Amino acid sequence: MNMNETTPNSEIASRMEQDWDARARENAEFYIATGKERWSREDFFRGGAINVENDILVDPELIALDKKFSRMRVIEIGCGAGRMTRAIASAFAAVHAVDISTEMIALARRNLSDLPNVFLHKNNGVDLSGLPSHSSDFAFSFIVFQHIPSRDVIENYIREVHRCLKPGGIFKFQVQGDMTVESAQEDTWMGVPISLEDARALAGLCGFEFLRSSGEGSQYFWLWFRKPKTEWIPKALRHAALEMLKRVRKALQKRVTLAFSVQKIRPGETYIVRIPAFPGQVVDISYEYSPANEAAPVIGVVVEWCQLDSRGEALIPVPVDHPPGRVRITGVRSRTRQGRWCRTDNTIEVAPSELVSP
Ligand SMILES: C[S@@+](CC[C@H](N)C(=O)[O-])C[C@H]1O[C@@H](n2cnc3c(N)ncnc32)[C@H](O)[C@@H]1O
Numbered sequence: 001m002n003m004n005e006t007t008p009n010s011e012i013a014s015r016m017e018q019d020w021d022a023r024a025r026e027n028a029e030f031y032i033a034t035g036k037e038r039w040s041r042e043d044f045f046r047g048g049a050i051n052v053e054n055d056i057l058v059d060p061e062l063i064a065l066d067k068k069f070s071r072m073r074v075i076e077i078g079c080g081a082g083r084m085t086r087a088i089a090s091a092f093a094a095v096h097a098v099d100i101s102t103e104m105i106a107l108a109r110r111n112l113s114d115l116p117n118v119f120l121h122k123n124n125g126v127d128l129s130g131l132p133s134h135s136s137d138f139a140f141s142f143i144v145f146q147h148i149p150s151r152d153v154i155e156n157y158i159r160e161v162h163r164c165l166k167p168g169g170i171f172k173f174q175v176q177g178d179m180t181v182e183s184a185q186e187d188t189w190m191g192v193p194i195s196l197e198d199a200r201a202l203a204g205l206c207g208f209e210f211l212r213s214s215g216e217g218s219q220y221f222w223l224w225f226r227k228p229k230t231e232w233i234p235k236a237l238r239h240a241a242l243e244m245l246k247r248v249r250k251a252l253q254k255r256v257t258l259a260f261s262v263q264k265i266r267p268g269e270t271y272i273v274r275i276p277a278f279p280g281q282v283v284d285i286s287y288e289y290s291p292a293n294e295a296a297p298v299i300g301v302v303v304e305w306c307q308l309d310s311r312g313e314a315l316i317p318v319p320v321d322h323p324p325g326r327v328r329i330t331g332v333r334s335r336t337r338q339g340r341w342c343r344t345d346n347t348i349e350v351a352p353s354e355l356v357s358p
Contacts, residue, residue, distance in 0.1 A: 008150070008152070008185070009126050009150065009152060009153055009156070010124075010126070012125075012148075012149060012150050012153060012185055012188075013100065013124055013125035013126050013153070015186065015188055016100050016125050016147075016148070016188045017100050017101060017102075017125055019188040019189075020099075020100055020101035020103070020104060020188070021101050021102060021103045021104075023101075024081075024101050024103035024104045024107065025103055028080070028081050028103070028104060028107055029044050029081065029083075032044075032080040032081060032083055032143075033047055033083065035047075044081075044083055045083060045086055045087075045111075047083065048082075048083035048084040048085075048086060048087055049084075049086070049087040051083075051084055051087075051142060052084050052087035052088055052091065053087070055140075055142065055172070055222075056088065056091070056140060056172070057069070057091060059172075062170065062211070062212070062224065063138055063170050063172065064137075064138075065168065067137060069091045069092050070091070070092065070093060071093050072092050072093055072137035072138055073092070073093055073094045073095075073096070073135065073136045073137050073138075074088055074092045074094070074095045074096070074136060074137065074138045074139065074140060075095075075096050075097075075098070075128065075131065075136045075138075075139040075140070075161065075164055075165075076088060076095055076096070076097040076098070076139075076140050076141065077098055077128075077139065077140070077141035077144055077145075077157060077161075077173070078098070078099055078100070078141055078142075078143070078144025078145075079097035079098065079099050079104070079105075079108055079120070080099060080101075080104050080107075080108065081104055081107040081108050081111055082097070082107070082108035082111040082112045082118070082120075084142060085097045085108060085112060085118055086111070086112060086115065086118075088140070089112070089115045089117050089118045090115075092117075092138075093117060094117045094118075094119065095117065095118050095119065096119045096121065096131055096136065097118060097119070097120050097121070098120075098121045098122075098123040098128060098131075099120075099121075099122065099123065100122075100123060100124070100125035101122075102122050105120050105121075105122045108120050125153070126153050126156050126157070127156055127157070127160045128157070128160040128161065128163070128164055129160075131160075131164050132164070133163050133164060134163075134164070134165070134166050134167070135164060135166065136164050136165055136166065136169060137165070137166055137169050138165075138169060138170055138171075138172075139161045139164065139165060139169070139170075139171040139172075139173070140171075140172050140173065141157075141173040141174065142173070142174050143174065144173075144174075145157070145173060145174065145175045145176070145191060145194075146174065146175060146176040146191045146219060147188060147189055147190070147191045148188075148191045148192065149183045149184060149185045149186075149187055149188060149190070149191055149192060150185060150192060151192045151194070151198075154175070154191075154192070154194070154202070155202055155205065155206065158171070158202055158203075158206040158208070158225070159206045159207075161206075161225075162206050162207045162208060162227055165227045166227070167227055167228065167229045168226065168227060168228075168229040169226070169227045170211070170224060170225070170226050170227075171208065171223075171224075171225045171226075171227075172222065172223070172224050172225075173222070173223055173225075174220055174221065174222050174223075175191070175193075175194040175199070175221050175223065176190075176191050176192065176193045176194065176219055176221065177193060177194060177195070177196075177215055177216055177217050177218050177219065177220070177221025178193055178217060178218060178219055178221075179193045179195055179217065180193075181193045194221060195216075196213060196216045199213060199221075199223050203223075203225050206225075207227070207228070208225035208226060208227060208228075209225065209226045209227075209228055210223075210225060211224040211225060211226045212224040
């Protein structure tokens with residue numbers, strides 16, 4: 001987001017917050033579900049449960065894929081007084097529900113206090129900051145975006161949902177699809193309408209696959225966006241590759257470089273290598289041996305299971321059939337279960353004086 005966009009968004013957000021707080025104080029249940037001016041608690045939550053049944057639970061193949069609802073973590077944007085949150089919580093493992101209105105969140109807190117798997121967040125009306133990335137399996141929003149008078153804020157939410165969803169996660173949400181609706185930024189009741197074309201563009205812009213829609217052109221324009229499964233894999237691979245590169249580079253920096261003088265290497269003799277970083281440990285020492293005759297190839301050798309004594313000394317026996325040559329120690333591998341090269345928390349420095357012929 002650039003500065004030009006941040007300022008109006010924050011102004012719109014503060015207007016939305018004030019208006020929704022006022023609506024909550026006046027008659028929260030009515031502004032949430034305008035079908036009735038006075039709701040009994042029972043009917044209010046029954047209505048929410050019916051919506052959850054029809055708009056979420058009916059769709060397991062798409063929303064849950066191979067998972068079980070009872071193991072999924074959900075984000076609900078614009079939870080109001082918890083009308084739908086209650087039913088979502090009874091079907092899913094956990095719900096993180098956000099709302100811009102402090103008053104609505106206070107009502108939801110009261111209404112849902114018996115549900116330990118509901119986590120309520122008063123948010124800033126434009127993003128999901130505070131919710132961790134790649135952590136949720138499903139995100140949902142109903143009769144919320146239809147009130148947001150800014151396409152920019154809606155786009156920002158979609159981006160944020162993308163951030164918070166795990167790869168393969170679905171965002172199902174409803175927007176105002178009636179393109180004849182006139183929306184003004186001062187009005188926090190009539191939100192910006194979204195066309196099918198807009199919806200497709202928003203999906204692409206925010207990194208989603210456009211999966212499905214229904215109710216195009218109506219107030220109940222539903223959209224299903226999926227965070228691509230594959231997107232995470234190249235990122236993860238790139239990350240793993242970079243990590244490996246870093247490790248290799250570190251190991252290379254710690255390479256023990258040291259050369260015997262040609263005459264010091266004598267077949268059948270044993271030399272001592274002192275590696276103070278590993279006293280007492282069992283290590284593999286690898287070295288490259290090049291016979292004095294330069295034309296001959298370098299032979300890479302690993303001496304396994306050298307037991308370094310408490311001074312960090314180990315013996316390198318030179319086989320009897322070796323011609324005189326030159327040796328360069330190229331690595332010391334501590335015998336971890338993974339057989340890793342040079343532990344990164346150890347510094348291996350072997351000075352020529354530490355390699356001595358007994
Ligand atoms: C009509 S109510 C719907 C509540 C709930 N989704 C339901 O179906 O019971 C709209 C809710 O969205 C919240 N809301 C409006 N604009 C929002 C925004 N930009 N960010 C988060 N919540 C918002 C309002 O505070 C209100 O609680």
